[in-house]
Amino acid sequence: MVGTKQSGIAAGRLSGEKYAENFSDLHPPLTSHEALVEADRCYFCHDAPCVTACPTGIDIPMFIRQILTENPNGAAKTIFDENIMGGMCARVCPTETLCEQACVRNDCEEKPVLIGQLQRFATDTAMATGEQPYERASSTGKKVAIVGAGPAGLACAHRLALLGHEAVIFEARPKSGGLNEYGIAAYKAAENIAQREVEFITSIGGISVEHGKALGKEITLDGLRNKFDAVFLGMGLGGVNGLGIDGEDGEGVEDAVEFIAGLRQADELSALAVGRKVAVIGGGMTAIDAAVQAKLLGAEEVTIAYRRGKDQMNASAFEQDLAQTNGVTIRHNVQPVRVVVDSGKVSGIELEYTQAQAGKLVGTGETFILNADMVFKAIGQTFNGEVATLALEGRRIRIDSDRKTSLDGVWAGGDCVAGGDDLTVAAVEDGKRAAESIHQTLSA
């Protein structure tokens, strides 16, 4: 039996129940009593600030009122009208920086209405009925190609199908869902919600998914433009930023996103190997998720090393707290200069203190070594640039407010476009907006 204290990289650090407990739902769902009590707190504000703060513009006061009047299915419909992934968003949205931050209750009692939890209550109730709440408009005979079955692609497909078009999704991976399936932390996406949601969305009809078809490999953009009436690109970010330091290819240095994907797809968590001492380089959601899940897999010491201060971290305060309550140490103002490798294996990482000088981050020259037998890279993902003909902006696809790209008949959205928030909810909004714009163009 391997324990937390076993050195090196090892599997089976915990007991079976402990794995189950660690990776269960982060926030257990509200009971109907709790939902009613919470719904009663909503003031049904005029031109409600929470609606403005939601990237998809869900009519939040209305859905909460529908919960209060014991009409959770109607509430879910109000949510789905703007956000067909309302179920996943209820679990993964950083509500503390979105809708709940805008709640007027913050002003009187510093405790917002728990919008995310209520949204989950409504969408869970509706999805449990197994019914698709929408009927498609009569067929327009138009076909749209979508690249990527992530939140952006699926949201686009659903809205197009609703409006009577046919959507064919080309997806490189064997499963649909994008990062919902391969990226989101396991304890936020418990009980196979990603696949249940894919089924729910595609059950409207008129959506087919062809797996194992990657743009740039099996298919080309020109091919899609010739064969379809419109194209939507929602392939997310395929590449990972490298550290660009010595020792990066040592055994034990891993890409955080890949580690999480492996964890999400694992049949048996106890078979997953994790280091005793783990270092995570980065300061975003990915860094937090990799660190917390490494800890939950039984790593003894997990440290996040971030090169700037606490307030600059991309991860929200809630996420940072989550890491800390799970026993993850966050070290600010340190940057990696070298991975220490002993006979091919990682034994630590050398970190240098940083400071801001005239607005620029510089190393102070003073370094120390953090022992680690595993190092995760979580310093951001990059757009793969599958399509050379598209105009970019800051290394991602340039779009206008209708999500049109520089190429005629090609729309794009989600993580692969410039100017976004890199959030599930933002990807859903892009997909929805693009579908509306495609519909307008095709009906003209």
Added chain:
Amino acid sequence: MVDLRNDFLGIKSPNPFWLASAPPTDRETNVVRAFKAGWGGVVWKTLGEDPHVVNVNGPRYGAIHAGDRRLIGLNNIELITDRPLGINLQEIKKVKREWPDRAMVVSLMVPCEEQNWVDILKAVEDTNADGVELNFGCPHGMSERGMGAAVGQVPEYVGMVARWCKANTRMPVIVKLTPNIGDIRQPARAANEGGADAVSLINTVNSIIGVDLDIMAPEPHTDGKGTHGGYCGPAVKPIALNMVAEIARDPETHGLPISGIGGITTWRDAAEFMALGAGNVQVCTAAMTYGFKIIDELTSGLKNWMSEKGYSSIDEFIGMAVPNVTDWQYLNLNHIVKAKIDQDKCIKCGRCHIVCEDTSHQAITSMLDGQRHFEVIDEECVGCNLCVSVCPVENCITLEQMTEGTDPRTGQPINPDYANWTTHPNNPNRVGEAAE
């Protein structure tokens, strides 16, 4: 597919939700906003003769709040429209022309002389409005001038004015009733006999909402004095439901169309009024509390409930509960229920125990084996529903019917047969066979 369309006296509207005659329907701006939001129709704020009345320039409203300042009762001392008749008529005509699919009913209140009614009816006909509602309800201000509730409280007057109106207009006539009367069936019967096409109820209930203990005057007060007002909002719904049911089940008025009003805030409230016989409903306070947008909750909620129940149109459930409203003497005295506490849901607040202990039948424990534990003692429980009513957790305490064995309270075997007070041995006027 669920169809919410409503046909009330031949007046058609896309849904059964009308705004009641009150500030929400006071002027073109408001009514157009309401129609844009999706309301099925309006009863325009009550018109009177010129010179128009004036309102106080101080507060008109007072409110009762439940916890967290949720408004549950509203009191007002507003009079009928305080704008010239001509302007109102012009606006009504314009809005009806621009919104032909919405119901436009005009509320009226003029002195009790036939000619006054004839004149205003002619003026309203010219607007192409769909119908009129006679306001016999306002309990304050107008009643001091012999109008409103002063008419509504005298059934003969109600019948007389209804008759004048029916004789002088082609438009459907709805008589709006005041609840400030002992027996609501009397004015309803009078309206029916006078030929009214429908009744609507309730208008507001006489009320003083509170007293300012610093200046020792009723709330709201203007320059140190207050007057009674009219009470409405969620708190009056039970009063209104009963009055609607009384009219619906009265053999003399049975079948007379009813427009239900009083405290309607959610789709469920509306469905309840309709189950008790209302052909449609009118809303005032809920709109004045939350704005017109609540219409979306009302329509979506009603639709969802209807599709869950398998109703495709509202006519399918209107009046369905009326046959089950009866007199006390016909209730089945052999139907035995006992309260039951779901121990998994119980949060051990003890409220059920103390209310039963202090004010009912000492039928709920507070301790078991030295532990805080609340459980019903069947030997004492009379099935009164008090504990259910005060329990903060929904469905934690339920009333369960006993269908066999012996009632441990009375020691009597459970009798599956129906038996009511009319044949009960304790009834001095009992009869041989139970009447239903």
